[in-house]
Amino acid sequence: MRIYIVEDDISVISILEDIVESNDLGTVCGDSGSGLDLDKILALAPDLVLVDLLMPGKDGIQVVRELKERGCPAKFIMISQVSSKEMVAKAYLAGVDFFISKPINLIEVRQVIRNIRQQMENERDLHTIQSVFTLKQAPAVERQSRSDVQRKRIQYALSQLGMAGEKGAKDIMDMCMYLLDRHQQVCQVGVGALCAKLSDSPKSMEQRARRAVERGLNHLASLGLDDYGNEVFTQYASRLFPFQEVRAEMAFIQGKGSKGKANLKCFLDGMLVLAEED
Incomplete structure (x- = not known):
């Protein structure tokens, strides 16, 4: 699984990279440590984007919304110190799949990313089933x-x-x-x-x-x-x-x-x- 990190704090980026790599959760394909570039994210086509909620310029919700509008199919995990119900609701509506709270906790990050990976596997399995029905491959359906x-x-x-x-x-x-x-x-x-x-x-x-x-x-x-x-x-x-x-x-x-x-x-x-x- 390819993971991109949108975060303005270099120390947080390093912590997340270490958690991902040391726990075999995927590959960090890029980060926004040198500046946010939505075109770069789209070009790298990550499977999962970890995005900080509070950043200078565009906040995390804006980033998720714009990437979704531009056709990014990735899953999104929001990293946040904010627990406001309204903010959480806005994030989910923008397309966020899960939340991780700050300060970063190894167990939480590991579990949430594993949950996302399982969800993606479930969706791929279902897509296979749907493709079978769409193509009307009756013999394949009958075998199931x-x-x-x-x-x-x-x-x-x-x-x-x-x-x-x-x-x-x-x-x-x-x-x-x-x-x-x-x-x-x-x-x-x-x-x-x-x-x-x-x-x-x-x-x-x-x-x-x-x-x-x-x-x-x-x-x-x-x-x-x-x-x-x-x-x-x-x-x-x-x-x-x-x-x-x-x-x-x-x-x-x-x-x-x-x-x-x-x-x-x-x-x-x-x-x-x-x-x-x-």
Whole structure:
């Protein structure tokens, strides 16, 4: 994985380069230590861009937005000391995938980059499946088991919702595949009992899954605030969450009212429907 670092502090650039190289996370293909050059970034075609939020001249959100507008397909990790909900929402709307907080923490950087790498691998797998369908290569589709197709659909939905890098994403996948394999609904088993069947620490599993769903709700609400007609928003908002909770989360991001409540059971029911659609 090719990584570009947009940061005005040379010492931070050195720390990030050392973390990337010593942990085999990828290759640093360039940095903005000698000055920000968007053309250079586009020419180097990185897979991932680490970008500082607060920089002289253009801030990180402007950099991400302009690169996205110019067709840069890279993933973006924002490095920030700022924890303002409004600023975080703006960053996600601009196209940021994850946040890393300052001061730089080795474990956090390593985990977030690994999450991004896994998300990219999931998206590549899904693209392969989509290409097969697009080209109508029926024999190739038939060779794939039904469960493989269902798994890819769930992976794609989790990626679209900004959840693929969350620890609870695997737990959600395991729950969905268990139910799909047995042709069961959540109401037939119950979330607590389902986690008990799949994990030696069912409460921890359920908590991870709930946190991941909360992340998905926040991401979806942010998309809706930016563009109510956003394709991801319209596809998932009413199918995976009670829509009144999506509206509540949107209001919360704007500083009005309480957070929306992420309903894990409702989310799992919706994912099962999505996985089985023809």
